[in-house]
Amino acid sequence: MRFATSITLAxxxxxxxxxxxxxxxxxxxxxxxxxxxxxxxxxIPAPTNLLAHALSATNAEAAWSELQTASQPPSPPxxxxxxxxxxxxxxxxxxxxxxxxxxxxxxxxxxxxKDAHVNDARKQEFxxxxxxxxxxxxNQQARFDAEEKTLLAxxxxxxxxxxxxxxxxxxxxxxxxxPEGEAAVLAQYEKDTxxxxxxxxxxxxxxxxxxxxxxxxxxxxxxxxxxxxTNSPAAxxxxxxxxxxxxxxxxxxxxxxxxxxxxxxxxEVDLSQMKGKVVLIDFWATWCGPCVEExxxxxxxxxxxxxxxxxxxxxxxxxEKSSLTDYVAKNQMPWPQFFDGDNKYAKQxxxxxxxxxxxxxxxxxxxxxxGRSDLGGKVGKLLAE
Numbered sequence: 001m002r003f004a005t006s007i008t009l010a011x012x013x014x015x016x017x018x019x020x021x022x023x024x025x026x027x028x029x030x031x032x033x034x035x036x037x038x039x040x041x042x043x044i045p046a047p048t049n050l051l052a053h054a055l056s057a058t059n060a061e062a063a064w065s066e067l068q069t070a071s072q073p074p075s076p077p078x079x080x081x082x083x084x085x086x087x088x089x090x091x092x093x094x095x096x097x098x099x100x101x102x103x104x105x106x107x108x109x110x111x112x113x114k115d116a117h118v119n120d121a122r123k124q125e126f127x128x129x130x131x132x133x134x135x136x137x138x139n140q141q142a143r144f145d146a147e148e149k150t151l152l153a154x155x156x157x158x159x160x161x162x163x164x165x166x167x168x169x170x171x172x173x174x175x176x177x178x179p180e181g182e183a184a185v186l187a188q189y190e191k192d193t194x195x196x197x198x199x200x201x202x203x204x205x206x207x208x209x210x211x212x213x214x215x216x217x218x219x220x221x222x223x224x225x226x227x228x229x230t231n232s233p234a235a236x237x238x239x240x241x242x243x244x245x246x247x248x249x250x251x252x253x254x255x256x257x258x259x260x261x262x263x264x265x266x267x268e269v270d271l272s273q274m275k276g277k278v279v280l281i282d283f284w285a286t287w288c289g290p291c292v293e294e295x296x297x298x299x300x301x302x303x304x305x306x307x308x309x310x311x312x313x314x315x316x317x318x319x320e321k322s323s324l325t326d327y328v329a330k331n332q333m334p335w336p337q338f339f340d341g342d343n344k345y346a347k348q349x350x351x352x353x354x355x356x357x358x359x360x361x362x363x364x365x366x367x368x369x370x371g372r373s374d375l376g377g378k379v380g381k382l383l384a385e
């Protein structure tokens with residue numbers, strides 16, 4: 001199970017503006033002065049220093065307007081247009097602005113506690129603090145915890161807002177376990193998801209989280225979770241259908257996979273002729289971000305285990321053949337690739353998301369439809385059989 005960590009310009013700007021934008025006042029065209037006439041002073045936003053940590057306005061209305069102005073994203077360096085910035089460069093640029101906006105939000109609700117926008121300012125500060133934690137500012141953890149405690153204690157907080165906060169906590173706790181390995185991540189995610197289910201037993205989103213868990217769990221546990229989803233009256237029809245589809249896929253485990261094609265480089269591939277080998281069937285595409293992120297691990301597993309009897313068969317869902325062949329050549333991927341532009345095998349095997357990795361044992365039978373989780377460890381165990 002993976003949790004996104006990359007910081008992008010769009011992501012930072014989007015989060016920073018989320019709370020402010022929804023309540024930003026709009027000025028009807030009829031109220032704007034005709035060209036050549038003076039614009040009413042009330043419609044002119046106060047000048048704002050984006051890096052200042054306090055608002056200069058002395059009354060609530062002006063301070064709120066100033067906070068909205070401060071919530072606009074700073075213009076990124078011109079050099080970024082020619083050279084894509086690294087994650088660190090983006091963090092170094094945006095983090096001071098986000099920290100300043102956090103303090104401005106706090107300044108607003110502290111100085112004007114009776115204003116109608118107090119809760120909006122608190123929520124904005126909370127979301128911004130979440131962002132700087134994602135950026136790596138661990139010294140803001142205590143502040144985040146305090147802000148969350150205050151928000152959750154607010155009787156005006158809607159159930160949707162309360163659930164969103166708690167759901168984010170579940171994902172954050174699981175992500176913190178990543179250094180301990182996939183098993184630790186899944187254990188934490190399952191524990192906290194079940195606690196959240198007790199807290200919000202009627203929330204349909206819980207079953208979406210359980211579906212994610214099943215997609216990363218071992219077959220025996222996955223079956224139990226999927227059956228729970230299909231039998232629950234609280235799960236949506238869409239989620240029940242998705243769970244039922246996954247259950248059907250488990251029915252293929254232990255059976256041979258019919259796969260025979262001519263690869264893009266002319267090699268003939270026939271899975272029935274590869275008995276005695278452990279084979280990874282990798283459904284992927286060059287346009288798929290997570291697929292590309294997984295490729296170094298896939299290549300490393302191949303390099304370590306190929307001489308021991310490990311093979312890979314790529315099933316590309318690329319739209320253009322040249323995209324596939326160029327990427328394979330550039331990244332020195334020696335295993336055969338299937339491409340037809342129509343996703344024949346993805347349709348045949350009901351593969352509805354990528355990356356999807358299947359592991360075939362030495363007898364030619366499908367053993368794992370979630371080879372992506374702990375790929376190296378699973379390949380090693382199958383080779384040892």
